[in-house]
Amino acid sequence: MPTQYSVAGNVATIRLDNSPVNGLGHSTRVGILADLRRALESPEVDAVVLTGRGEFFSAGADITEFGTPNAAAEPSLQTVIDAFDAADKPVIAAIDGICFGGGLELALGAHFRVATADSRIALPEVTLGLVPGAGGTQRLPRVVDLETAIDMIVHGNPQTVRRLADLPGQRLLDLVVDDDAVGAASQFARQVTGVQHLPRIRDLAAPDNGAVTEAARKQLHQRSRGSLAPLAALDLLEKATTLPFAEGLDTERRTFAALVAGEQSAALRHAFFAERAARTIPGLPRGIRSRVVETVGVIGAGTMGGGIAMNFLDAGIPVTLVESKSESLDRGIQVIRRNYQLQVDKGKLDAAALQQRMDLLTPTLDYVDIADCDLVIEAVFEDMDVKRDVFAAVDATAKPGAILASNTSTLDIDAIAAITSRPGDVVGMHFFSPANVMTLLEVVRGKETTDDVLVAAMETGRRVGKIGVVSGVCDGFIGNRMLARYQAAAKVVLNAGATPAQIDDAIENFGLAMGPFRMADLAGNDIGWAIRKRRYAEQPESPRDAISDALCELGRFGQKTGGGWYDYEAGSRVALPSPTVDSLLASFRASRDTALQTFEPDEIVQRLIFALVDEGARILEEGIASRASDIDVVYMSGYGFPRHRGGPMFYADTVGLDTVLTALRRVAPPGWEPASLLVRLAREGGTFSR
Numbered sequence: 246m247p248t249q250y251s252v253a254g255n256v257a258t259i260r261l262d263n264s265p266v267n268g269l270g271h272s273t274r275v276g277i278l279a280d281l282r283r284a285l286e287s288p289e290v291d292a293v294v295l296t297g298r299g300e301f302f303s304a305g306a307d308i309t310e311f312g313t314p315n316a317a318a319e320p321s322l323q324t325v326i327d328a329f330d331a332a333d334k335p336v337i338a339a340i341d342g343i344c345f346g347g348g349l350e351l352a353l354g355a356h357f358r359v360a361t362a363d364s365r366i367a368l369p370e371v372t373l374g375l376v377p378g379a380g381g382t383q384r385l386p387r388v389v390d391l392e393t394a395i396d397m398i399v400h401g402n403p404q405t406v407r408r409l410a411d412l413p414g415q416r417l418l419d420l421v422v423d424d425d426a427v428g429a430a431s432q433f434a435r436q437v438t439g440v441q442h443l444p445r446i447r448d449l450a451a452p453d454n455g456a457v458t459e460a461a462r463k464q465l466h467q468r469s470r471g472s473l474a475p476l477a478a479l480d481l482l483e484k485a486t487t488l489p490f491a492e493g494l495d496t497e498r499r500t501f502a503a504l505v506a507g508e509q510s511a512a513l514r515h516a517f518f519a520e521r522a523a524r525t526i527p528g529l530p531r532g533i534r535s536r537v538v539e540t541v542g543v544i545g546a547g548t549m550g551g552g553i554a555m556n557f558l559d560a561g562i563p564v565t566l567v568e569s570k571s572e573s574l575d576r577g578i579q580v581i582r583r584n585y586q587l588q589v590d591k592g593k594l595d596a597a598a599l600q601q602r603m604d605l606l607t608p609t610l611d612y613v614d615i616a617d618c619d620l621v622i623e624a625v626f627e628d629m630d631v632k633r634d635v636f637a638a639v640d641a642t643a644k645p646g647a648i649l650a651s652n653t654s655t656l657d658i659d660a661i662a663a664i665t666s667r668p669g670d671v672v673g674m675h676f677f678s679p680a681n682v683m684t685l686l687e688v689v690r691g692k693e694t695t696d697d698v699l700v701a702a703m704e705t706g707r708r709v710g711k712i713g714v715v716s717g718v719c720d721g722f723i724g725n726r727m728l729a730r731y732q733a734a735a736k737v738v739l740n741a742g743a744t745p746a747q748i749d750d751a752i753e754n755f756g757l758a759m760g761p762f763r764m765a766d767l768a769g770n771d772i773g774w775a776i777r778k779r780r781y782a783e784q785p786e787s788p789r790d791a792i793s794d795a796l797c798e799l800g801r802f803g804q805k806t807g808g809g810w811y812d813y814e815a816g817s818r819v820a821l822p823s824p825t826v827d828s829l830l831a832s833f834r835a836s837r838d839t840a841l842q843t844f845e846p847d848e849i850v851q852r853l854i855f856a857l858v859d860e861g862a863r864i865l866e867e868g869i870a871s872r873a874s875d876i877d878v879v880y881m882s883g884y885g886f887p888r889h890r891g892g893p894m895f896y897a898d899t900v901g902l903d904t905v906l907t908a909l910r911r912v913a914p915p916g917w918e919p920a921s922l923l924v925r926l927a928r929e930g931g932t933f934s935r
């Protein structure tokens with residue numbers, strides 16, 4: 246049963262017991278209501294305590310139910326909460342652990358709330374493209390200040406009980422304890438037994454504050470980039486301060502119903518489950534145990550090596566940081582310390598925590614110091630000769646059983662593994678820059694990589710807060726390979742007559758954080774140029790990116806040189822249209838007799854995003870990625886693809902694969918053929934994700 250009922254000393258306890266997170270699915274709601282009625286009808290029961298189990302009070306509604314008849318099946322969560330409201334005996338929520346979404350709404354429906362200080366409380370529905378749908382938008386602003394309610398509901402940010410308890414005038418928490426919330430709640434229950442007027446949050450008023458909501462609305466218009474739920478949530482909070490409770494509740498229910506049936510919530514729920522699905526490595530025999538990783542060596546103290554090291558230091562894992570020159574090592578240590586100091590200055594870290602991290606860091610110029618490391622991650626210059634030397638030295642020094650990982654973003658993991666005497670121990674761990682910030686980790690499985698090494702790389706990535714996705718070996722793995730197609734599609738549109746700004750604006754209005762040309766100017770056009778020049782030398786027949794080469798030959802590397810695809814005023818990152826680039830494009834087009842075209846934003850989006858989809862389909866059919874949802878995770882976590890569109894493959898499903906295929910064919914160069922998987926699915930009316 247998803248609920249456990251017990252009585253002790255005239256207090257009934259209803260314990261949610263629905264693994265894994267006490268989701269409030271239909272059977273759980275039935276159980277709660279039945280147990281509540283039993284308690285209310287029992288003469289020996291004077292009060293009711295509602296609680297969870299383990300680390301979860303409840304993670305909220307069962308998201309897997311949405312879109313199925315059970316989601317709206319009675320008793321709905323609202324019905325259960327109404328029953329709390331109508332109860333003539335005190336109902337006390339004993340919160341210990343995670344209390345999110347509908348779980349908090351349940352607790353808000355109780356008459357009292359007792360919680361442990363470290364419990365985490367949230368209404369994160371906006372992260373799923375929803376609003377709280379069981380009274381949260383109407384009750385929370387009646388018990389905490391409007392700014393806190395906005396932060397929790399409009400932005401979905403969790404709070405600790407400890408912080409909420411310190412809010413002046415808060416009515417959310419009646420008692421905060423260090424532990425044993427149930428014991429404290431049972432004791433509290435005896436004190437409130439027989440109280441004449443049971444407090445109900447719905448009877449309180451939510452103070453209005455127009456200035457706060459206006460400021461929040463202004464910020465949303467700047468940041469929401471097309472997301473519907475945050476604005477809807479803010480509207481509901483405003484209604485909580487202006488409408489009678491029942492009217493606000495009704496508006497909330499209608500808003501929830503509309504959002505849960507919409508594309509954005511479907512996409513965001515897909516993103517939620519896709520990130521969790523990516524943790525499972527298909528085809529792995531059951532019971533494969535990860536190799537132990539308790540100490541880490543990082544080779545290279547540059548931008549990537551330093552960022553990678555910080556991930557492990559943040560997780561309390563000792564790091565030995567190796568460099569070849571003392572000045573590079575010193576610089577790397579200084580950058581790490583400065584990054585932590587910035588966090589201290591922002592109040593995100595205290596000085597003691599900074600020092601704890603630095604105490605875990607062992608800088609060295611000698612490979613012998615990584616001899617006992619369980620995992621060694623190479624993060625040196627992206628050149629096979631340099632990596633060859635590093636892996637030869639690591640192979641000669643690292644202990645047997647150590648995992649040897651490369652952070653390479655483009656080079657062949659199998660070729661790197663072949664440098665060593667232990668190819669089974671070699672794996673790719675491609676962090677994304679800035680490595681201590683970006684959550685995506687591509688774990689690249691070489692043909693010899695052993696299962697326990699692969700599991701260790703994925704589990705270690707999760708320990709340091711990364712979202713890991715397994716990739717096979719190919720040029721660019723999953724993300725950069727698709728990025729190359731996307732960038733090539735952008736160049737076709739640019740060469741045919743669009744400006745960098747037209748392309749970037751179209752893509753940013755679609756929801757990506759930055760368009761391809763503003764992104765190139767930020768990253769540095771010289772990086773791609775170096776890769777192209779190496780490829781031109783190695784493969785003379787490879788296609789030229791002439792316009793980009795011409796731009797780089799002018800020294801226009803982007804923001805760092807004051808100009809790239811755009812011009813930048815000194816000290817400014819604002820991308821300004823560039824007359825130099827305009828004339829470069831004009832002469833380039835003239836030299837090729839290009840018939841100029843004009844492009845509507847939708848056309849630009851289709852060309853670039855569908856190019857991603859076609860390459861993603863090839864990556865799937867080649868087995869480089871195991872799931873379409875893994876590709877979505879890569880692009881949302883590593884390349885700024887809007888989560889409210891679910892990733893490129895989910896978006897293609899939403900648009901319709903036949904539409905995607907038709908659009909690709911319309912602009913295809915002679916001889917080009919779409920991915921056969923895409924053709925087959927479009928023909929069969931199938932989808933990538935469902």
Ligand SMILES: CCCCCCCCCCCCC/C=C/C(=O)SCCNC(=O)CCNC(=O)[C@H](O)C(C)(C)COP(=O)(O)OP(=O)(O)OC[C@H]1O[C@@H](n2cnc3c(N)ncnc32)[C@H](O)[C@@H]1OP(=O)(O)O
Binds near residue numbers: 308309370501
């Ligand atoms: C057109 C018809 C209209 C009908 C309208 C319907 C009317 C009905 C109205 C209904 C009103 C409902 C109002 C309430 C809404 C909600 O509560 S929405 C959900 C809000 N909650 C969340 O967003 C929390 C989501 N979960 C998390 O953030 C994290 O899981 C966690 C709780 C912080 C725990 O993290 P961690 O310890 O890292 O564990 P995970 O790996 O994330 O999760 C473990 C497994 O549990 C699964 N899971 C987690 N949360 C949920 C959930 N809410 N529902 C279902 N499943 C959940 C997760 O997928 C993992 O599963 P496995 O991968 O299989 O292990």
